Amino acid sequence: MAVGPERGSIPAGTLWGYGLPSIPVGRHKVAIVADITTVKLLSVLAILAALFSLALGGLATAQAVPLPRPRPGQISTAAPTPEGTAEEAAPSACRLRLTAELAVAPSLPALIGPGECAVEDAVRLEAVWLADKTRVTVTPPAVVRCSFAEAIVRWVREDLAPAVRPMGGPPKSVDNYDAYDCRGRNRMVGAKLSEHGKGNALDVRSLRLANGTVLELTDPQVAKEFRDRVRKDACARFSTVLGPGSDGYHESHVHVDLAERAGGYRMCQWDVREPGEEAAQVPLPPPRPAAAP
Numbered sequence: 001m002a003v004g005p006e007r008g009s010i011p012a013g014t015l016w017g018y019g020l021p022s023i024p025v026g027r028h029k030v031a032i033v034a035d036i037t038t039v040k041l042l043s044v045l046a047i048l049a050a051l052f053s054l055a056l057g058g059l060a061t062a063q064a065v066p067l068p069r070p071r072p073g074q075i076s077t078a079a080p081t082p083e084g085t086a087e088e089a090a091p092s093a094c095r096l097r098l099t100a101e102l103a104v105a106p107s108l109p110a111l112i113g114p115g116e117c118a119v120e121d122a123v124r125l126e127a128v129w130l131a132d133k134t135r136v137t138v139t140p141p142a143v144v145r146c147s148f149a150e151a152i153v154r155w156v157r158e159d160l161a162p163a164v165r166p167m168g169g170p171p172k173s174v175d176n177y178d179a180y181d182c183r184g185r186n187r188m189v190g191a192k193l194s195e196h197g198k199g200n201a202l203d204v205r206s207l208r209l210a211n212g213t214v215l216e217l218t219d220p221q222v223a224k225e226f227r228d229r230v231r232k233d234a235c236a237r238f239s240t241v242l243g244p245g246s247d248g249y250h251e252s253h254v255h256v257d258l259a260e261r262a263g264g265y266r267m268c269q270w271d272v273r274e275p276g277e278e279a280a281q282v283p284l285p286p287p288r289p290a291a292a293p
């Protein structure tokens with residue numbers, strides 16, 4: 001018959017599980033067994049610790065291996081977006097006034113040019129809507145500052161459209177010979193910055209009507225009454241109007257801008273000529289660069 005453990009004794013090899021020989025149990029002996037067990041436990045812990053540090057070492061080694069550089073396409077070039085960027089900025093008062101009912105004029109990012117050729121609040125004026133929903137295209141679209149686009153829109157709606165009605169209107173398109181263009185006046189290098197460089201000017205050669213008629217503003221063959229009317233309206237609306245007879249650079253187109261001058265000085269220089277007068281002695285301007293719109 002098997003002898004079971006006595007009450008109060010600790011059967012070695014069963015309770016501790018380390019295969020220790022059975023030792024008569026007393027308070028003192030238990031302490032020895034505990035010490036031996038502690039040593040064994042510490043050994044196991046040390047082994048575990050060694051294994052753990054080995055594993056860590058392996059991990060550290062893995063981390064030390066340099067990673068391949070990201071391909072150029074993987075490098076993020078997106079700059080952090082600070083709050084209050086242009087896209088998030090509140091629209092200008094002009095932008096709010098220049099509605100889709102008046103014009104097709106999407107906003108552009110600020111124009112950054114050399115020197116003073118910087119334009120905030122730029123738009124691409126593509127078309128003007130007349131009150132009767134007639135679309136008047138700006139050909140090609142004119143990049144100008146919003147306030148100047150607004151002036152052009154009003155000019156087309158309030159002055160040009162009524163003026164061309166008797167001529168075979170309504171208007172279909174307005175020719176944009178030049179709009180935003182970072183350059184000196186009359187394309188002279190070193191000259192004072194043109195209003196074109198500020199997105200504050202437009203050169204117009206002609207208006208095309210819905211019936212196909214093309215009205216050249218500087219053509220003496222075009223009804224003088226019509227051209228007189230356009231000149232009078234333009235000079236009332238814009239602070240600068242330059243046409244034939246002004247300086248030799250505007251014989252084939254009319255320049256309008258909203259230059260601000262001391263004392264509100266305005267320039268209205270456009271000789272509306274009769275047929276035969278076009279031979280008036282004026283200096284011929286140099287040819288325009290081919291790239292000019």
Ligand SMILES: [Zn+2]
Pocket residue numbers: 178196201202203255256
């Ligand atoms: Zn001009």
